[in-house]
Amino acid sequence: MSVTNVPTPEPAPNSPPRQGAEEHLSFVRTAPRHLVDRNAIAEILITDWRRRDEHVFRLGAQWPREHLFYTPVAGCWHDPLLVAESLRQAATLIARTFYDVPTEHTIVIDELDTEIVPGVALLSSRPLEIGMEVTCTEHQHEQGAVTGFTVEADLLRGTTFLGAGRVVLRLLSPESYRRLRGGRVRPPTDLSPLPDPLPAAIAGRLNEHDVVLGVPDHATAAHTWQLRVDPTHPVLFDHPCDHVPSMVLLEAARQATQAVCAPYRILPTEFRSAFHRRVEMDLPCHIAATELPLQDAGEETAVRVTGSQQQRLAFDSLVLASPCD
DSSP states (O other): OOOOSSOOOOOOTTOOOOTTSOOOOOOSSOOOHHHHTOSSGGGOOEEEEEEEETTEEEEEEEEOSSOSSSOOBTTTBOOTHHHHHHHHHHHHHHHHHHSOOOTTSEEEEEEEEEEEOGGGSBOOSSOEEEEEEEEEEEEEEETTEEEEEEEEEEEEETTEEEEEEEEEEEEEOHHHHHHHHTTOOSOOSOOOOOOOBOOHHHHTOSOGGGOOEEOOSSOOOTTEEEEOOOTTOTTTTSSOOSSOOHHHHHHHHHHHHHHHHTTSOEEEEEEEEEEOSOOOTTSOOEEEEEEEOOSSOSSOEEEEEEEEETTEEEEEEEEEEEEOO
16 A cells, blocks of 8 residues: 555546556445336436456445334444345346346346344434455356355455345346246236235335234235335335346245334344245235244344245245344
8 A cells, every 4th residue: 555645536436457556446336227127216226336356345334323124223233134135136236247147137136144233333413334255156157147146245344344235146047037927027907906015014024114024904914015116116116027036025024023022112023935836927926924933042033034926936035033132
């Protein structure tokens, strides 16, 4: 590192590191929308991206102090689902930018794991600037093109470990995606009316519009709900979709875990999620949650959340959560 009193210009996003100088991430602008699959600029978290080795990358992300949907938990912590959304955007950008995946190809998430350190995720008087140290492994190829890989990332707040994540991706051409979806590649137009929402306080939300769990229309087992699919939601459905996005299912897992722990407010610290098949928007999806025993007699709670459609398992998520008191 050179020592000088002369300020150096801020590096532009995606610029190579200067020889003989420390590599600094930039937080002054967001990534282009098409590189992270977001329509609204306000929903873009990634601010910088650099290749450090063939399959090693460094990215910057910024979390706002307040967000339209990913609101602070109990007024103290950044929303842990921002880890998942940051990882999803980072993986998408890496695929588009560094592995030359065409924008018309569909990026399918098969697995998504995240964890966060509560003491490092506390709110402050400034937006949170994050460095993401990313390694891509388990590459799959077909006819010379990358068709899938795994992203593993550490998230740092300065030099302090904030959290980590892992996402398994498939990269599908329009033809491959059409085969996977059986031709259902357009947003459905004949959606059923939304079920009444679970009370917002039980789901851990401030606004009923943000509740994705519906009160069942008939008597069912405890901790079972119907997924509420609202394609007009400005964040969960940032752009038209032909299936329920993975982030909606993660939100369902979070809300189901909060409902199991109600009336106590919880902070989810880990998600271990698998997406077995696409969840159709025009068919009922049933969400079920079960509290699991833990070997350690601590205050942490473990909940398994599943989503089933037409009696077939569509996704499952193991959520670990700590009390907010």
